[in-house]
Amino acid sequence: MVEKRKPIPVEEAVQKVMEHTVVHPQTEMVSIDESYGRFLAEDLLASHDVPAFDRSPYDGFAIRAEDTNEANSEHPISFEVVGEIGAGYVFEGEVKPFQAVRIMTGAPIPTDCNAVVMLELTKEISDKKIEIKRAFKDGDNISYQGEDTKKGTVLVEKGTQINPGVVALLATFGYHQVTVAKKPVIGVIATGSELLDVDEPLAPGKIRNSNAYMIIAQIERAGGEALYVGKLDDDLEACLNATKEALSKVDMLITTGGVSVGDYDYVPAILNDLGADVLFNKVAMRPGSVTTVATVGEKAFYGLSGNPSACYVGFELFVRPIIRRSLFCTHPHLQKVTATLGVDFPKVNPFMRLVRARVSYVDGALIVSPSGVDKSGIVSSLGGADCLLLLPGGTRGYQKGMSVDVLLLESTQGSEWPWNNIVPSYR
Amino acid sequence: MVEKRKPIPVEEAVQKVMEHTVVHPQTEMVSIDESYGRFLAEDLLASHDVPAFDRSPYDGFAIRAEDTNEANSEHPISFEVVGEIGAGYVFEGEVKPFQAVRIMTGAPIPTDCNAVVMLELTKEISDKKIEIKRAFKDGDNISYQGEDTKKGTVLVEKGTQINPGVVALLATFGYHQVTVAKKPVIGVIATGSELLDVDEPLAPGKIRNSNAYMIIAQIERAGGEALYVGKLDDDLEACLNATKEALSKVDMLITTGGVSVGDYDYVPAILNDLGADVLFNKVAMRPGSVTTVATVGEKAFYGLSGNPSACYVGFELFVRPIIRRSLFCTHPHLQKVTATLGVDFPKVNPFMRLVRARVSYVDGALIVSPSGVDKSGIVSSLGGADCLLLLPGGTRGYQKGMSVDVLLLESTQGSEWPWNNIVPSYR
Incomplete structure (x- = not known):
């Protein structure tokens, strides 16, 4: 018997995950x-004004500006040097008319002074005497307390x-x-009797377990902490026990493989046994259509595809925003930007395609092209991908030069909600 | 006496650093x-073909395609199910005409079969019998060995x-x-009697040591390993000894502060004592014009400004590419892209300005605007910066809407050499 599953749109799937799963943010x-x-x-918050005191932005001499009123290149005015202030020190003495204090960059302005003359604009006559050849105004070359930042200002959110x-x-x-x-802890289980460990030699019918390592790196990139539970054979009892134990230790749990409707795909049986609420088990997207997300209590259970590309995409769409939200991010989703399509995609697909792609910047415009052959079984395109190109499902293909949306994988900015108004759409 | 320094263009300064300093790449x-x-x-390199064997991309039945030649919806053809293959297993038996083998996604195709029929396109008559209602061709639904990737292919450089x-x-x-x-080890020394430790309360004339922590994070972002030597007072002897000892332990050394021509700026004296070759001590850029880079043997000595923004910029321009080159990167510099200027910069400056800025993506185009007030003393704009906006020195200001070059701080791509043809230029 083949179970019939109803695919739901990507937007709705992400929405369900955001609404029904919770990782309570914690701090440390x-x-x-x-x-x-x-x-x-x-x-x-700024814990004090910046600068915290009136200070000199240059090496030079602190003076009373009014003493320079009559200065010009024909009639330089002499000042007596009565002291010096290194950065970190305070000048406690009095500064009288036609006196100056040697001051270093960053040092506090003496109380009696109201301007600084840059070293280069003075002439040293002797150890104790300088000449100034132009007039300065009250406030010249002074960085005033609080002029950069006031105490209490929110500097970073x-x-x-x-x-x-x-x-x-x-x-x-x-x-x-x-x-x-605090980093949320995400459990990772790989399933499938065909899986070898990375250090095992290849054998007939077998492939190495790449998804678990990939997901662990994705978790790290997203800001979470991975707990690798292990690689399990296609054995229902073993999978069930491992899942139960893992769920008790983590904030959410990811399995890869076993989500299809094949005879060895145990995820449905496990979820049934756990009394989980299945949010969806089919999404109208390629790759990754057989992605399952369920909740066990408030905890998310992700049944990601065993296919590497589908697994990668499922993680970025459904797991990443939950991790980021638990890190207090207001923009937890991948950053969505618009770019120009660099190649044709003539093939029609009823489902939204998420193509592993790479952006380039040409004369101020963003161009996006696939990072490799886009078969869902092909891992080689994953290494070079820095974005996912979104091609909405519909009745027509896409041509080079069209505006399309992409989700940036490595951007430090994010999106609050990228799933509205994906362009272009033929629906 | 004020020492006269001759500023050299940014491009020339970076070139000198690339030519005269070496960190020999090491592996681990x-x-x-x-x-x-x-x-x-x-x-x-691909250590084997992908797929490593002919395999099924779907759950279904492996058959001999020629047996379906006469099949159509009016005349379904019956097949005897003679076995099943889970992923990870190999079917060793013989498959005769009008026989089929149940096959799971990823499992190897039996030797006698040349097509797979998806589960959904079959009708289960009994445990041992299925019906097929259309014709299949040799090769249908088979992923052939090596069709994704051939053994020996370079997958990532x-x-x-x-x-x-x-x-x-x-x-x-x-x-x-x-x-x-192997991560190169970069020593960090902060100098200046005005510096407090981060956990010390603010005092008159003092500021906290922020540059060392910032540089350590910049080193980490660039891919290096920081060795924090410490925070030193303005004491020539102490600075000299600390510098000598640090140089013996690291691949390169960064100091912040003490690079100007003020009375407490000891970098020139230290370099003299070390017998260092000074590559430059003034660069035609703002902020960071007093940046000094010297070589002690083959090791780079960086005298970055004590000013946080100047220090930040000096690191990204002169230290980052040396770190990245030692990591085998062929694109060691910050990625240069062209963007549209989001605001006016009417002020003329003879030096190239590097403005801490932020890019946004509007309808497929890159817009760049300052991330805060652009005074070199202001740290608050550093937190929000994701690029450096380049405004070449010249005789005119810049207007909103012009094309300008920016260096992306967080991009995973880089530039091979970003310093040619910076736009716009009024030289």
Whole structure:
């Protein structure tokens, strides 16, 4: 008996996953040294004004601007040098008319001064005497307290992935411990008696287990933590027990293989035994149409295809946004952008195709072309892919030069919801 | 005495660094589990054909196509089911005329068969009997050995960063140990008596050490390994000793601060004492004009500015490509793309400006706008930057809508040499 499954549109499938599965976001403190690549669990606030005090942006001399009113190249004005301030020090003395203080970049302006003259614009007459040949105004060359940033300003929003610039901000504002989102733990099970371990020699009828390793890297890229449960033979009892045990340890569980309607495809039986709610078991997309997502309580159970490309796509569409949402991301989906199609796709398909592809930038425009032969069994195109090209299902093919939507795999930005108004559409 | 320095163009400065400094690439073996994000030190070759044997792409029945010649919907033809093959198993028996073997997706085709009929196109009459209602041709629904990939094909080139798709390929072809580039070790020293540790409270005249943490994250992003030497006061003897000791332990050394011509800027004195060859000490760019790069033997010594933005830019321009080259990358520089300027830059500057900016994608075109106020002292714009906008020095400003070049900070692609023909130019 062949079970009949009703495919649902990709948009609806993603929507169901977002609505019915939950990984409750959790936070933890990490040292700033370990914060790169993690996700902020709180807005990053300026803990003080920047600059924190009025300071000199240059090496030079701090003076009272009014003393230079009469200066010009014919009539330089002399100043007595009464002290010097290295960065990190404060000048406590008084600065009287026609006196100057040698000041280093970043040092605080002496109370009596209101301008800085750059070193290059002064003439050193002696150790204690300089000349200035032009007039300066009150405020010239002073970086005022708070002019860059006011205390309390939100500098980076919660849910942002920490890049080197964010690390600089964390350090500047004294966050030696950083509150980040805890990585959700995702279990990975590969099924199929045809699977060999990576270090086993190839044998007749067998293939090596590539999906588990791929998914583990995808989990890392998305910001989660993988728990590799193992590679299981096509044995219902063993699969069931492993699934139950894994579910108790993880925030969500991914299996690959066993999702079809073949005699050795145990996912339906396992889900039945677990009392799972099946959100869908067929999606109107290629590859990956046999993707199953179910919930066991609030936890998501992903039955991804055993086919590498289908598995890859299923992960990015259905697992990644749940991981990212648990990291406080407001844009948890892959970033959607519009690009120009670089090749023809004459073949008609009733399902949405997600083609492993690569973007290039030509004169300010984005061009997208497949990264390899697009058969779902072909892994070689996965290595070079940096995006998924979306070709909505319909009654016509697509021509080179058309505007199409793509989902960027490696972008640090994301999409809030990429599934509206996919272009072009022949529906 | 103010030392006079002659600024050299950015292109020339990068060229000098590429020509005069060397980090000899080294390799190491890592487990496939730890390979994600590393750089391939050898081409990834297909170690066998894909498929490795003729296999079924579907669940169905393997048959001899010639037996279906007379089949149509009025006259279905019966086949005797003589066995079944799960994925991972081989059918050793004989298949005679009008016999069929139940076959699972991925299983090897029995020697006597030359076509597969999908399960959905068969009618199960009994356990041992099916009916087929149309004719099939020799080769229908068979994935032939080697049709995806021939043994020996280069699938991914040396120098490529390992992404999840590459991990899948490594697993498929049995690379449980992967030869990757060893991470170069880069020493980091922050100088300046004004610097506080991140966990110290702010004090008059002081700022926290943000550059060291930022650089360490930039090193990680570029693919290197940071060795944080420490934060030093403005003390020549201490700086000199720390520098000497650090140089003996690292592949290259970065200092921040102390590169200007101020009284506490010790980099020139240190380089003199080390007998270093100074490649340049002033670059015609903003921020970062006082960047110094020297060689001590073959090792690069980077004297980056103490100013956070200048330091950030100096790293990406001069340090990153040296790290990436040591990782076998053929495109070691930041990826250059052309974009449309989103705002006016009326101010004229004789030096090339590198503005911290952010790209957005609007209808297939790239738009670039500053990520914050572009003063070199302002760190807040660094957090949101995903590119550096290049505005060549010249005699005119730039208007919204012009084509400009940008360097993408987070792209997984790179540039072989981005510094030719920067647009627009008023020189």
